[in-house]
């Protein structure tokens with residue numbers, strides 16, 4: 001504890017597979033408790049978008065590693081208006097495109113990409129904790145690698161069917177079966193890679209959101225936040 005015993009911002013870490021509700025839940029919790037919000041998946045997507053734009057072969061891990069330090073990725077952490085920029089341009093829409101979604105697992109498996117982005121994520125978390133009440137961070141390795149000492153750790157799941165249904169209802173006329181196959185492909189890549197695979201640690205609270213509404217899930221996580229012991233720096 002410092003001489004002043006100053007209150008330190010809280011860190012809430014949420015991991016889980018695609019479509020489990022991480023982004024919506026994290027934003028909801030951050031709004032309710034006036035915390036910052038960080039979508040780490042958007043950072044891997046931004047890196048992938050830059051690689052595609054610059055014609056780097058995303059299946060060539062050495063080429064990706066060589067280029068990884070070139071894009072400047074900037075994240076805005078207001079949960080009411082989160083932003084993602086690459087080299088000063090807004091890429092929020094572009095990073096949700098099909099080319100990025102198809103290639104993001106390959107880019108995020110490259111250790112040089114991960115070490116760069118994890119360092120940046122930790123810097124964002126440290127600033128939020130120093131300057132605000134704290135931050136909700138979501139991704140695949142937040143509870144295990146980025147913030148293993150987070151005050152609240154959640155592993156959010158939902159059945160494969162529910163996740164595919166949710167994802168495909170975001171876009172009109174999307175084939176649920178095709179979406180489910182794409183999620184399964186990405187889950188497998190993200191869970192089986194050597195570098196920081198998606199894993200559930202025993203100290204992360206498992207929350208199965210199948211059959212639960214978003215409001216209920218947010219309320220459950222807010223309760224965990226409220227019950228977490230206060231930290232001082």
Ligand SMILES: Nc1ncnc2c1ncn2[C@@H]1O[C@H](COP(=O)(O)OP(=O)(O)O)[C@@H](O)[C@H]1O
Pocket residue numbers: 016017018019020021022023024025166167170209212213214215217
């Ligand atoms: N508990 C829930 N019940 C129903 N739909 C949900 C729930 N949580 C999230 N959603 C919806 O599912 C979709 C995917 O959620 P999102 O938060 O983007 O997941 P993730 O970040 O894990 O990929 C979004 O359209 C979101 O509104």
Ligand SMILES: Nc1ccn([C@H]2C[C@H](O)[C@@H](COP(=O)(O)OP(=O)(O)O)O2)c(=O)n1
Pocket residue numbers: 017018019040041042044045104105108109138139140141142186190
């Ligand atoms: N902390 C993280 C977050 C995302 N990733 C990778 C793995 C995911 O397939 C991609 C995209 O993440 P994102 O959260 O945007 O994925 P979805 O919203 O679930 O489609 O990034 C990662 O490796 N580590």
